[in-house]
Amino acid sequence: MNRKYAFFDMHPVVSLIYFLCVIVSGMFFRNIVLELISLISAFVYITTIFDRGRVIKTALFCGAVIVLMALTNPLFSHNGVTPLFYMNSMAVTLESVYYGVSSGIMLSAVLVWCAVFSDGFDFEKISYIFGRAFGNISVVISVALRLIKLIRVRSRDLAMVDSANGRTRLKDMLNRFSAIMGWSFEQGIELSHSMKARGYGRGRRSFYNRFRFGASDAAVLTAVVILSGATIWMYAVGDFGFAIYPKVWINITDRTYLGFILYSVLVLIPTAVEIRDSILWKYYRSGI
Amino acid sequence: MKTKIKIVIWLGLITVLVLAGAFVFDDSSWSYVCIAVSALCIVPFFLSFERKNDTTKNVILAVLIALNTVGRFVFAPLPSFKPVTAITIICGMYMGPVYGFMCGSLTAVLSNFYFGQGPWTAFQMLSWGLVGFGAGLLGRRLMNSKAVLLIYGMITGCLYSLVMDIWTTMWMENTFNIERFMFYVTGALPTMVIYMVSNCIFLFVLIGPMRRKMDRIFIKYDINSDLHRSQD
Amino acid sequence: MGKLKKSRIIACLIAILAVAAIVVLIINTDFETVDEHASNASNEALESVTDGISVSILINYSTVFDNYENLSDGVKNAGVLRDDGVLLDKTTVVIEKGKSVYDLLEYVCRVNDIAIEYNGSTYVQGIGYLYEYDCGPISGWMYKVNGIFPRDACGDYILEDGDEVEWRYTCDLGRDLGDQYYNMGD
Numbered sequence: 001m002n003r004k005y006a007f008f009d010m011h012p013v014v015s016l017i018y019f020l021c022v023i024v025s026g027m028f029f030r031n032i033v034l035e036l037i038s039l040i041s042a043f044v045y046i047t048t049i050f051d052r053g054r055v056i057k058t059a060l061f062c063g064a065v066i067v068l069m070a071l072t073n074p075l076f077s078h079n080g081v082t083p084l085f086y087m088n089s090m091a092v093t094l095e096s097v098y099y100g101v102s103s104g105i106m107l108s109a110v111l112v113w114c115a116v117f118s119d120g121f122d123f124e125k126i127s128y129i130f131g132r133a134f135g136n137i138s139v140v141i142s143v144a145l146r147l148i149k150l151i152r153v154r155s156r157d158l159a160m161v162d163s164a165n166g167r168t169r170l171k172d173m174l175n176r177f178s179a180i181m182g183w184s185f186e187q188g189i190e191l192s193h194s195m196k197a198r199g200y201g202r203g204r205r206s207f208y209n210r211f212r213f214g215a216s217d218a219a220v221l222t223a224v225v226i227l228s229g230a231t232i233w234m235y236a237v238g239d240f241g242f243a244i245y246p247k248v249w250i251n252i253t254d255r256t257y258l259g260f261i262l263y264s265v266l267v268l269i270p271t272a273v274e275i276r277d278s279i280l281w282k283y284y285r286s287g288i
Numbered sequence: 289m290k291t292k293i294k295i296v297i298w299l300g301l302i303t304v305l306v307l308a309g310a311f312v313f314d315d316s317s318w319s320y321v322c323i324a325v326s327a328l329c330i331v332p333f334f335l336s337f338e339r340k341n342d343t344t345k346n347v348i349l350a351v352l353i354a355l356n357t358v359g360r361f362v363f364a365p366l367p368s369f370k371p372v373t374a375i376t377i378i379c380g381m382y383m384g385p386v387y388g389f390m391c392g393s394l395t396a397v398l399s400n401f402y403f404g405q406g407p408w409t410a411f412q413m414l415s416w417g418l419v420g421f422g423a424g425l426l427g428r429r430l431m432n433s434k435a436v437l438l439i440y441g442m443i444t445g446c447l448y449s450l451v452m453d454i455w456t457t458m459w460m461e462n463t464f465n466i467e468r469f470m471f472y473v474t475g476a477l478p479t480m481v482i483y484m485v486s487n488c489i490f491l492f493v494l495i496g497p498m499r500r501k502m503d504r505i506f507i508k509y510d511i512n513s514d515l516h517r518s519q520d
Numbered sequence: 521m522g523k524l525k526k527s528r529i530i531a532c533l534i535a536i537l538a539v540a541a542i543v544v545l546i547i548n549t550d551f552e553t554v555d556e557h558a559s560n561a562s563n564e565a566l567e568s569v570t571d572g573i574s575v576s577i578l579i580n581y582s583t584v585f586d587n588y589e590n591l592s593d594g595v596k597n598a599g600v601l602r603d604d605g606v607l608l609d610k611t612t613v614v615i616e617k618g619k620s621v622y623d624l625l626e627y628v629c630r631v632n633d634i635a636i637e638y639n640g641s642t643y644v645q646g647i648g649y650l651y652e653y654d655c656g657p658i659s660g661w662m663y664k665v666n667g668i669f670p671r672d673a674c675g676d677y678i679l680e681d682g683d684e685v686e687w688r689y690t691c692d693l694g695r696d697l698g699d700q701y702y703n704m705g706d
Contacts, residue, residue, distance in 0.1 A: 078637045079646060081598065086552040087632055090637065118404055123358045140390070144398060147354035155358070178497040184351050185505045192347035201343045243594025246649035251593075265302050366527045478534055 004049045005120045006277035007270040011217040012125035014224070019117045021228040022267060026110045030103050031234060031242040032250070034263055039109035041267040046116060048274040058112060066104030074099030079245040081180060099244045116270075135205050143191065147184060155180050204218070220269065227266040234259045302329050317516045318355055326414045333389045333417060340386065344509065351388050352379045356395040361402065372399075373444055374490035377437070378498050380423030381430045382506070388420025411455045419444045432493070441491045445484035449476055524574045558633065565631040572682035577628055579607040581650055581689035583696050590656040590691065600649045607634060607648045610684075621663055621685055622675040642673040650689060658693040669694065 008015050029136075037060070044113045047055055073096050079139065080095025129137040162168065195201070225275050234240060239259050241251030302325055337476075340346065352375060361369040372395055380388020393413035400409050423430060423440065430437045453472045553561060567568055582605030584591060595601065608628065615624055625644065629636040637646040644661050645652050652660035664686040670677050679685070690697050 018455065078635070079649060079651060081600065081649065083554055083557075085554065086557045087559075088550050089626070091635060109338055115404060118401070122506065134334060134338060136340065136346060137390070137394070140346050140353065141394060141398065143347055143350035144353040144357070144394065147351060148398070149355050151358050152361070157583070174493065174497065177494075178501065181355060181497065181501050182504075183347070184355060185501060188347045188351040189509055192344040196343055224391055238593075241593050243592065243597065245594045245598075245651070246600055247598035249594060249597040256403070268321065287498060365524055366530075478537070482530070 004274075007273045008120035008125070009277075010220060010273075011211045011213045012121070012128050012216050013213070014221045015121065015125070016129060017111065017221065018224050018269065021122070021221060021224055023110055023113050023117070025228065025231065026106060026113060026264075029231075029240065029263075030102070030106070031235075031240045032105070033260060034240060035105045035109060037260065037264050038240070038267055039105050041264065041271065042109050042112040042116070044268070045271045045274070046112065048081060048271060049116070049119075058115070062104075062108035062112065065108050066101055069104035069107065070097050070100035073097065073103065077245075081099070081247050095244050095246065095248065102244060124210075132202075132207065143188075150187070151180060151184055154183065177250075220273075223269065224266065227262050229238075231259055231263045231266065234262075299329070323410055326410045328392060330410070330413055330417065333386065333393070333421070333520030336386050337390050345383065345387065349379070349383065349390060352391055353394050353398060356391065357399045357402075360395070360399045364403075368479045369486045370418065371490040371494065372484075373448065373483075373487050374422040374441065374494055375498075376416055377423040377430070377441065377444070377491065378495065378502075380420035381427050381497070382502050383424070384427070385421045385424030388422075388424035389417040390420070392418070392420035408452070410457065411452065415448045415451045419448065434492075437491055437495065438488050441487035442484045445487040446480060449480035449483050452476075535674070542638075561631050561633060564627075569614050569616055572616050573679065574612060574614050575624060575679050575681070575683045575685060576610050576612045577608065577624055577685040578610040579634070579647060579687045581607060581648075583606050583636075583689055583691050584650070584655050586696070587655050587659075587691040590659070592654045595650060595654050598649065608632060619679055620675050620681060621665065621670075621677045624679060624685060625663075625674065625687065640675070643674050644674060644687075647687065647689075655689070655691045659689065659691040661687060662690050662694055662697065663687050664697075669697075690699070 022038070026035070029035065029038075043055070044060070046058060050058070065125045075094040077096045077099060078090045078093060080091070080093030080099075082094040083091035084094055084097075085092055122143060127141070155176065158179065162172055162176060234255065238251070239253065239255045241249070243249045356375045356379075359375060363369050363371065372392075376388060376392040376395065379391040383391075393416060396409060396412040396416050400412070404418050424446070426436075430440060450473070453476050458473050498507065583602075584601070585605060586594075593624075611628070613624065613628060615627065619627075622638070622642075622644075626636065626638070628634070629647065634648050635646070636644070636648075637651070638644045644663075646654075647661060650661075662669060664670075665677065665679075665683055667684075688697050
């Protein structure tokens, strides 16, 4: 079994900035090649961390999104020099289908990146970053998370008892909910008393540093910043010229090729980290 | 009262930001401006919450958020049938606008941890938060009249659906296209209706037991609820 | 359990409604292939209108060349722009009484095979592949009747005999076409 989500073992700031760059650039870069690069490398990444079933489901979902966009965009947009047929005197054009496909690819890529991010960036990392500014909120969320687990377990127990006694009607569900509510409030009050007794709420908060910012974190962060900065600047300057309406046009210069390579490196960083971690893990294990 | 005024000022500032952004940026940046602005909108509420040092109330809020999230899980198979709005309204009623906002938005964050985060999270946080906030502002009136409560439930159900439709429209095609908006609104009409109806049902059903329990807790442990305090 | 069944019933109902809606929409839409469209257009051009009114119309986008740097990449490189900026020379047309500026534009574009995209009958987004915002954030199509800019939506302005309609593209909210509406003061 290999360890997954090695990319998220780095300092949370690094992964947060990375995903911000990738997701925002995915939304802004309306160039078909860049969009494809983003989508394909997102998929390459998830094959290293999701199991096969989930990868297939994601692929099907993305396919559905792309098809849906390709079919519905021509209903709204009639720009384009190649009409396929006419609906109510307005042209359904090939270019609008292309635009739908392009939007679908962009949307799928962003969704996949978001899914990966939400999977790996759990609450612990979020509270690490925002804990200092939003201490109150972190506490509330931590308590809530613990309570959610407790409530689910307890309501399942109550449900079993009730169904064993034949109490399964809607009214019984309400009674159960009432009981759970009362019980969880009491739990909460006891918890708050114990927190107060331990000195919570008086004086400043202390702060536990779980993540150290090391050399590899700095290296990855620099790479991310440089690559994103370079591609964003190139995009602003116009090296990635691309248009679908009214006629498909793409501007490819030598610098564009460089830009494609830079962007590919940027979006493949997590995959590289996962693979490196996998190799190292196997190497270390073989020595045992 | 002061906090409420401050919050209204913040909202005004942000509206100005939105309008400015709409004119300065060209049409293709609407949806991004909106996402950024909605994320920014949430910040003043959060900062305002940070100043609340009442541990007991914070923990009660956590309990309500937990109940809210579990409620969302329980009704997960039914697409728009969720008790989240109802419980958020009750929380806002009892604990005031800021706590109401926190209840709504943190429920969005937490349940999305299980259901999946996405660009929509910011909007969900904002809409559910505002539901709780509004409930807090209307506190007394909602407490006294079941009818007002149900109307508020229906309005928020409708508004929530519309806001999410606006977001979907902006997201799908970087500008605000009226046709597309109507398309999504009509497509989401059944969802909206179910949403409004489910809100009312949950409010109607839950208000009794929740009121009893919360009144009991607040009185038993002598917690300063916004409602048991004279309005300033 | 009761909940799952309920959700299945609701899902089925919604699916049936959606299919019904789509079928209704398809029946009510008028489909033509490219050739049919072209032949319908030329047939329509040959039809004559009895007891109609005579109006003229022209379509022009020469302001684009004064702001060529702002023009979007797609339009620049698609090769659809004409050097003189004239999409339609001043043409006299006979149409039925009671038709609006929108009806006139739609008819003329259909007959002359000019691509057009509009939002209902209130707003024209693009003519001849030139769309709003293609030449800056305040660019778009505006229309004049007898030398003035009506404030109505093009679908609301009813034409009278002898009216001269101009559709012009602005890069500056109308100011470059002489429209003073958006200038403060005076």
